[in-house]
Amino acid sequence: MYMKDTNYKRSVIACFIQAVYLLELDRQENRTVETALAPKWWMTFKYKLTQTLTDERDGSIFGAVLEWDQSAALADFVLIRPSGAPKAVLVLRGTLLKGPTIRRDIEDDLRFLAWESLKGSVRFKGALEALRTVAERYGSSNVCIAGHSLGAGFALQVGKALAKEGIFVDAHLFNPPSISIAMSLRNIGEKAGFAWKRLKSMLPSSSEPQADCDEEIKDNSLKSWLGNIYGDKASMGLKQWVPHLYVNNSDYICCHYTDPEGTTEENEANKENTSRTNGQVAAKLFVMSKGKQKFLEAHGLEQWWSDDLDLQLAINKSKLISRQLKSLYSLPASQVTKRQR
Numbered sequence: 001m002y003m004k005d006t007n008y009k010r011s012v013i014a015c016f017i018q019a020v021y022l023l024e025l026d027r028q029e030n031r032t033v034e035t036a037l038a039p040k041w042w043m044t045f046k047y048k049l050t051q052t053l054t055d056e057r058d059g060s061i062f063g064a065v066l067e068w069d070q071s072a073a074l075a076d077f078v079l080i081r082p083s084g085a086p087k088a089v090l091v092l093r094g095t096l097l098k099g100p101t102i103r104r105d106i107e108d109d110l111r112f113l114a115w116e117s118l119k120g121s122v123r124f125k126g127a128l129e130a131l132r133t134v135a136e137r138y139g140s141s142n143v144c145i146a147g148h149s150l151g152a153g154f155a156l157q158v159g160k161a162l163a164k165e166g167i168f169v170d171a172h173l174f175n176p177p178s179i180s181i182a183m184s185l186r187n188i189g190e191k192a193g194f195a196w197k198r199l200k201s202m203l204p205s206s207s208e209p210q211a212d213c214d215e216e217i218k219d220n221s222l223k224s225w226l227g228n229i230y231g232d233k234a235s236m237g238l239k240q241w242v243p244h245l246y247v248n249n250s251d252y253i254c255c256h257y258t259d260p261e262g263t264t265e266e267n268e269a270n271k272e273n274t275s276r277t278n279g280q281v282a283a284k285l286f287v288m289s290k291g292k293q294k295f296l297e298a299h300g301l302e303q304w305w306s307d308d309l310d311l312q313l314a315i316n317k318s319k320l321i322s323r324q325l326k327s328l329y330s331l332p333a334s335q336v337t338k339r340q341r
Contacts, residue, residue: 007307009084010246010286013091013146013172014304015041016066020093020151021301023052024061028100042066046073047089053126060101062123063092063151065130086170087142088134092127094149094175094301109150112177118157127158135167144170148301149253152176156243156324163241163328171243174304178247178256178320241328242283245321246311249289250298258287259319282325285314 019041026036042049046069053063067088068081081087095105108121118124127145135143140162147155152173159171247254288303288311297303 005084007309010172010244011305011307012045013089013144014148014174014301015045016047016089016091017093017146017148017151017174018301018305019066020061020064020091021096023049023064024093024096024101025098027061028098043069043072046076046078048072050088051130053092053123053130055101055104055126056122058101058104060096060104061093063090063127063130063147063154065090065134067134086144087138089144089146090127090131090134090155092123092145092147092151092154094147094151105150108154109177112150112153113179118154119161121154123154124158127154128161131158131162131169132167135162135169140167140169144172146172146174147176148174149299150177152245159241159243160325160328168241171241172246173243174246174301175248175251175254175299176245176257178254179252244284244286246286246304247288248293248298248303249287250291250293251295253299257285257318257320258314283318283321285318285321286311287314288312 019038022036022038022041026038031037039049047066048069049064050067051065052061053065054060055062065088068085070081073079073081095109096102097105108118108123111121112118131143131145145155145159147153153176155171155173156176159169162169245257247257249255249258288309290298290310303309
């Protein structure tokens, strides 16, 4: 097995996520070690379970840490870890519509729907601690985080939190959620702001143009000065943390990731963010289009371990990706204030 084959790596990681779904179902069904369904989903690839992540609110398993099993590999005459295979993988499941866990799963789904953030969840804290621990043990370049649906939402935000600390891990996100009330309200606010800006530009004024021009010169000078000081740091996150997103156009939960970055006005408004990222792609977005599919099929995990997927790497910039990752490339106000003193 060669993990440097991107299709193979995607398939294996999708299988690892399936293992976490089954870990929780094994728990709910009180399956024994002999009857458990989850282990074969990691043992096949010479990995072992070293930690389960449990939601303290209901005792459900929402994630797991899988590590390369050297003993199992040697027993099968695999002498070295395959190139590209991570030493440790943190995998997070999505929503399970089963009685024992559905309440807490839906609670976090609604948290994202309302705020486009999962930081208030106990699962966020648990996943962040687990990922930080394995990254410190093995080195961030040997660690991977992955998730499906709600789990992909957690994986994205946990990975971003560590990237802000300068810890960059490989990330694979399957059917990540892209819909939230917060995002919708923000879009409405942005459109209103663009409309007001256009109207304002049509109004006659004798003194404003000069003031705007002076302000723009000052702003550009400041940006240039900060760029010289922080340029490398500001773009470091983008160069080293590039999550992989896998979306299906027929899945209304994740399809908004394929929306292009926006209108001319929006692009003008985002020019500062673009200059900080030097126009580089902030994520690898893989899109599957099979025509019209039923939601459960389009949102399902099993599609991603198929060998014959027709995936396209999106070339256009995704507005949603830019929005979710832009905080990685923006200087905190406190740093700007310190440098100006």
